[in-house]
Amino acid sequence: MAKIAVLGYGVVGSGTVEVFYKNRESLEKKAGESLDIKYILDLRDFPDSPYKDKFTKDFNVILNDPEVTVVCEVIGGIKPSYDFVKNSLQAGKSVVTSNKELVAAKGAELLSIAKEKNVNFFFEASVGGGIPIIKPIHACLEANEIDEIAGILNGTTNFILTKMIRDGMGFEEALKIAQELGYAERNPTADVEGIDACRKICILASLSFGRHVYPENVHTEGITKVTLRDVEYMESYGAKIKLIGCARREDNDEISIGVFPAVIKDESQLAGVNDVFNAILVRGDATGDVVFYGKGAGKLPTASAVVSDIVSAVKHSDTSRSLTWADSDQKFIRPFDLFTSADYIRLATENIDVTKAVVKAVFGNVEYLSSKNQPANELAFITDVMTEKDVLAACEKVADSAEILGRIRVLDY
Numbered sequence: 001m002a003k004i005a006v007l008g009y010g011v012v013g014s015g016t017v018e019v020f021y022k023n024r025e026s027l028e029k030k031a032g033e034s035l036d037i038k039y040i041l042d043l044r045d046f047p048d049s050p051y052k053d054k055f056t057k058d059f060n061v062i063l064n065d066p067e068v069t070v071v072c073e074v075i076g077g078i079k080p081s082y083d084f085v086k087n088s089l090q091a092g093k094s095v096v097t098s099n100k101e102l103v104a105a106k107g108a109e110l111l112s113i114a115k116e117k118n119v120n121f122f123f124e125a126s127v128g129g130g131i132p133i134i135k136p137i138h139a140c141l142e143a144n145e146i147d148e149i150a151g152i153l154n155g156t157t158n159f160i161l162t163k164m165i166r167d168g169m170g171f172e173e174a175l176k177i178a179q180e181l182g183y184a185e186r187n188p189t190a191d192v193e194g195i196d197a198c199r200k201i202c203i204l205a206s207l208s209f210g211r212h213v214y215p216e217n218v219h220t221e222g223i224t225k226v227t228l229r230d231v232e233y234m235e236s237y238g239a240k241i242k243l244i245g246c247a248r249r250e251d252n253d254e255i256s257i258g259v260f261p262a263v264i265k266d267e268s269q270l271a272g273v274n275d276v277f278n279a280i281l282v283r284g285d286a287t288g289d290v291v292f293y294g295k296g297a298g299k300l301p302t303a304s305a306v307v308s309d310i311v312s313a314v315k316h317s318d319t320s321r322s323l324t325w326a327d328s329d330q331k332f333i334r335p336f337d338l339f340t341s342a343d344y345i346r347l348a349t350e351n352i353d354v355t356k357a358v359v360k361a362v363f364g365n366v367e368y369l370s371s372k373n374q375p376a377n378e379l380a381f382i383t384d385v386m387t388e389k390d391v392l393a394a395c396e397k398v399a400d401s402a403e404i405l406g407r408i409r410v411l412d413y
């Protein structure tokens with residue numbers, strides 16, 4: 001019998017235990033042996049839980065129990081999770097985690113320890129909640145060189161943007177609902193400022209391009225500057241605004257990577273991804289575009305990915321060699337001022353004709369947009385594809401005769 005320990009009994013931990021016992025019989029068939037959760041680690045007391053006999057507050061009880069072969073870390077954050085995971089791997093136990101912060105910050109090191117100890121370190125639940133994406137990238141798309149990977153990677157912000165687009169709902173109200181539904185992080189700043197999506201694109205990029213990308217090297221913007229006015233202009237353009245994490249292979253063995261709100265044309269599969277749903281588009285050199293879609297947050301979808309990793313860890317008691325990447329000095333990350341995209345720009349001006357002439361001079365021909373509530377002194381337009389550096393320089397010139405109210409990159413997926 002394989003014995004499992006679950007570290008953390010919050011939203012994902014309790015979901016993991018629930019899914020495990022609900023489907024235990026079929027999981028055992030899939031794993032090829034009987035399974036049980038021997039311990040649940042949490043500092044809180046759960047006297048009314050049907051699993052109350054399994055709770056412990058002492059990680060060392062788990063670490064020192066040779067019967068426990070799979071440790072499932074669903075606490076989140078770096079402290080104390082990093083020590084718990086590292087110690088478990090070093091003790092020869094496989095580890096399964098949903099902790100994107102930990103994988104994004106320490107993935108290369110933890111994968112290397114797992115390899116050295118011939119155990120597994122799995123983290124399917126760290127990206128896309130219930131969507132299978134980590135295993136498909138390393139085990140199903142391995143014939144491809146991945147040219148680009150892009151996705152709606154945060155359920156909370158997609159939920160908020162959907163409420164803004166569909167219902168004209170304000171930001172705070174939509175965030176509150178997302179929190180009540182258990183989608184948001186404990187501190188929702190990580191969601192709305194793009195930090196959570198950044199961790200996830202770092203994991204996907206590290207796996208896709210084989211070298212660790214650390215979050216601090218990724219240009220990251222959240223959705224707090226997106227306004228209902230921007231959303232309205234998108235109707236005339238036939239597009240939606242989505243928080244996108246993207247990474248693309250460039251020449252010279254470099255990658256471009258970033259997280260920011262982006263204008264996505266309605267024809268794109270990413271534009272129709274609403275509410276808490278996530279979608280990840282993988283552009284392989286043999287497959288072309290493959291899109292993975294599903295619930296990116298929430299108790300049971302995330303628990304589904306965790307439990308599936310537990311079964312994989314039991315089934316494959318030696319290490320999965322294709323799930324790995326090397327540490328890196330980050331020099332392969334292209335400076336973001338060389339990132340290329342078209343841009344949506346919204347501005348206010350006292351003199352429309354003068355500003356239009358300046359816009360033509362610095363941006364060339366642009367496509368002007370309209371919106372139902374467009375103020376007489378406002379212009380909104382889409383530029384050609386330019387580098388970040390050139391867009392910023394052009395905006396500075398336009399700012400002599402107008403006030404730039406908003407700028408959102410336009411991506412083509």
Ligand code: HSE
Nearest residue numbers: 154155156184185297
């Ligand atoms: N807060 C995250 C989200 C949870 O909203 O996507 C899943 O990682």
